[in-house]
Amino acid sequence: MNLTWTPEQLARREKYRAFGRTAVAPGAEDRDATGDFHRSAWKELAASQFWLSHVSTDVGGHGGTLWDFLANLEGLATGAEDSGFVLSAVAHAGLIHVLSEHGTPEQQRRIIPALTGGALGATAATEPQGGSHVAAVATTARPAAHGxxxxxxxxxxITNAPAADHLLIVGRMPELGKRDITLFVVERGRAGLSTGDHEHLLGQRTSPTGPIYLQDVAVTDDDIVGEPGNGLATLYSFLAFDRLMYGIVVAAQLEAALPGAIARITDRHAFGSPLAEHQMIQDKLVTARTTIESSRHLAYAAADALIRGDDRFSVLASCAKLAASEGGVHSALELMQIFGHSGYERTQPHERRLRDAVAIRIAGGTTEMQKKNIFKDTAERFAPAAT
Incomplete structure (x- = not known):
């Protein structure tokens, strides 16, 4: 397993770190207060060819590797200082991945250029009664009188829903029998489809999140992604890709917070010595560093498994997500503690970092779901051999 960035990938990472700093970070505090998505920066991101790195040349992409895109993402997350914007990018990347891996050539030609060119995508599985139990969806496709x-x-x-241009909908086709979960891709403006307002959230406030309503929305074979009835397997593949991206993003965001924390504990004195000389303070930085390394390298391992077709891809992605979500909250709390009262002020980034971190315990499958996935794989993979 080779996890070394090439010089070209390191240049990509730096390019998008700088992009995040100059195009996304300014005004992040104000957008957090108002709950606004930075749509103009989203357009600039697309214009910079961020999304093209690993998209097929058949649909206008550069035909690179998944590592090329992950270098872009890691750079953006390091520099952006707008976690909601990055969260929207993660959700959008998932839709591009699904269409690239499972879409028909016609769907890829019709939708992917729009998604890489500035449109916004969303993937919709969660329902009011289902939560993380995606297999319990009630959204249903019924045969229409005229086909x-x-x-x-x-x-x-649903992340990005209030502003999304293209939406992947997880639904059922009861006519198929017991195995009926199917994926449909639809565009904004289709009759019967509407979205609700951006929810007023504790954190990740700059990522537009809300409901989708479908009332007799006409769909055809051209709108079905993958094999009818095989949507659950496709969705699980998407969710695993989503989860490994969280590992990369959380690690990058925590890493970006370390210089400020080091400066604080070096400059601030207590009981006659710098905070950096107190072991209890040192422990807080150790916690953050451990989260960074474990989240990042578990995500890298999951990406490597995905590329190689290793069936451990999904469980490694769940491990990365679990390390990132739980370690991210703990680390954000510890970093805020380093700054004392000023860390708790709304005018500082530390309390926003903590609010944003809490959302990662829920997004992309809750902490409890990751533990369930990891236990299931462990029980099956390490079951004692029959004697």
Whole structure:
């Protein structure tokens, strides 16, 4: 397993760290207060060819590797200082991944250029009654009188939904029998499809999140992604890709916070010595560093497994997500503690970092779901051999 960045990938990482610092970070505090998505920076990101790195040349991409894109993402997350913006990028990248891996050539030609060119994508599985249990979706496609189907349902808490241009909908086709979960891709403006307002959230406030309503939305074979009835397997593949990206993003964001924390404990004195000489303070930085390294390298391992077709890809992605979500909250709390009362002030980034971190315990599958996935894989993979 080779996890070494090439010089070209390191240059990509630096390019998008600088992009994040100059195009996304300014005004992040104000956008957090108002709950605004930075749509103009989103357009600039697309214009910079951020999304093209590993997209097929058949649809206008550069035909590079997944590592090329992950270098872009890691750089953006390091520099942006706007966690909601990066969270929207993670969700958007998931839709591009699904269409690249499972979409028809016609779907790829029709949708991927829009997604790489500045449109916003969303993937909708969660429903009001289902939560993390994605197999329990109630959104249903019924045969239409003149061919095709009509799709009806309600999705909730969907990242990017209030502003999305293209949406992947997880639904059912009961006519298929017991195995009926199917994925549909639809665009904003289709009759019967509407989205609700941006939810008023504790953290990740700059990422537009809200409901999707579908009332007899006409869909055809051209809108089905992957094999009808095989949507759950496709969705699980998407979720694993989503989760490994969280590992990379959390590690990058925590890493970006370390210089400020080091400066604080070096300059600030207590009981006659710098804070950096107190072991209890040192421990807080050790916690953050451990989260950075474990989240990042578990994510790298999951990406490597994905590329090689190793069936451990999904469990490694869950391990990365778990390390990132739990370690991210703990580390954000410890970093805020280093700054004392000033760390708790709304005018500082430390309390925003903590609010944003809490959301990662829920997004992309809750902490409890990651533990369930990891236990299931462990019990199956390490079951004692029959005698």
């Amino acid at each position: 095709g189907w009509t799709l009806t349902g309600h999705k909730s808490h």
